[in-house]
Amino acid sequence: MALEVLSDPTYLRSIIRLSLTVSLLAVLLSTALSLPIAFAVGFGDFRGKRFVTAVINTGMGFPSVVVGLLVWYVLSNQGPLGTLNLIYTPEAMIISQLVLAAPVITGVALSAIESVDDAVQGAAYGVGGTRADVALITLKEARYGVITGILAGFGRAISEVGSVLIVGGNIAYADGTSKTRTLTTAIQFEVRKGEFETALILGAVLLVLVLLVNGIVLRLGGR
Amino acid sequence: MMHEKDDVHENPTFDPDETAMNLALEDVTYGVDGTEIVTDVSLEVESGEIVTIIGPSGAGKTTLLRLAALFERPTDGVVRCDGTDPWARSRDERLEIRRRIGMVFQRASLFETTVARNVDIGGRIRRPWSQRLRDFVQRVGTRWIRGSPTVDDRTLEALELVGLRDEWDRDAGSLSGGEAQRVSFARALAPRPELLVLDEPTSDLDPRNTAILERAIDRARERGHGVLLATHDMHQAERISDRVAFLLEGELVEVGPPERIFNAPRDERTARFVRGDLLYDENELPA
Helix, strand or coil, X not given: CHHHHHHCHHHHHHHHHHHHHHHHHHHHHHHHHHXXXXXXXXXXXXXXXXXXXHHHHHHCCCCHHHHHHHHHHHHCCCCCCHHHCCCCCHHHXXXXXXXXXXXXXXXXXXXXXXXXXXXXXXXXXXXXXXXXXXXXXXXXXXXXXXXXXXXXXXXXXXXXXXXXXXXHCCCECCCCCECCCCXXXXXXXXXXXXXXXXXXXXXXHHHHHHHHHHHHHHHHCCC | CEEECCCCCCCCCCCCCCCCCCEEEEEEEEEECCEEEEEEEEEEECCCCEEEEECCCCCCHHHHHHHHCCCCCCCEEEEEECCECHHHCCHHHHHHHXXXXXXXXXXXXXXXXXXXXXXXHHHHHCCCHHHHHHHHHHHHHHHHXXXXXXXXXXXXXXXXXXXXXXXXXXEHHHCCHHHHHHXXXXXXXXXXXXXXXXXXXXXXXXXXXXXXXXXXXXXXXXXXXXXXXXCCCHHHHHXXXXXXXXXXXXXEEEEECHHHHHHCCCCHHHHHHHHXXXXXXXXXXXX
């Protein structure tokens, strides 16, 4: 049975494609949302900054099943965004992964930005930098931390089971290819069927994918 | 002109040149939360002279330098750069004036990149954003396709002045503390500022690196730069200054040539400081 997964590459390819598409898009959107927030909080000096930081840090530990439940409620037919008909679609899975990944990316990026020595910012200002220059130089100094945050967000997204199962439904088309079935939900599905060998093969594929994405991102980041 | 890694041979020299800024602090006061850190200070730095501020810790030396470098706005009084009050000008005009001043801090605080990229940062941030984007794309292309970093003349000139010309492609993190501070000085010098503001730049350096940096400061003076320097090192103040200013509890006590300040001060407080009596507050000592 386990060999069937390998002998039918269409099924495996469709699961891999969906897993990567959903997680990469979720991380891309999360990053676009998280970095400005991390910047605003990291650079800002405002009342309630500690509270905002605490909220972000709490968000890093959100139980994924609860997130899935909330997203399911919002997108379900009775929910506020029910008319968009997004429930049990890859878009719903992207939204739930976005909600899970965004606090992780924000929190780690914020910590990296805040750990940049004030003296570096002074040096950037001292050579004639504007506020934008100082911010850019700070981001550059914090780049390894920011990249780590993005990778942690990707890890959280692609390894997610609970919430994508709730909002995606682990659906396959009649021909067996994936509609909302990802590598993680497929593993869970195979285990429930007792197909442990197939689950192990899918697990290995997931591991290789994560390693591959991490390697590419770190290379692009100059490490 | 850009050079690649194996392409750096000629010896660039500085133009003896360049216009220099006259800085004047007029009755400058600066305070935070009602506490005055600097009170009523008037001091001028002419082009081509080194003015050194001495004084005990907490006297307000760093604050005075930050006011001179336009990091802070005085709560009272005026800072004039060539007769202009930058704080009465628009933000863009003030930026232009601020860019004529180079500042070096006690700690080198280099960026995590190569020596050359540290030194040419001032030049890069002065370019328009469109050109910066083009340069970025070009640099990434050069690095990925040819694997060869480049360096420009100004960067080499500034590094030459601190004796680190051949180290331009080194990672800044691999430098010793003394080398890092010399790079930090080159970084301030590369955009060719007219006034240098130096906050205890040699306080953490060994004698050799101190000597190299003092020579670089002297050469900057020869080129017509004004230099405002704060130091704890009396011998250094005596060695390199044209004028020495003694600051105590935020007030400028006395300004004059080093021979007079160190040998025949007019104010009793200056005499006591020079003798070593005012280096610390007796009440701060442990029982």
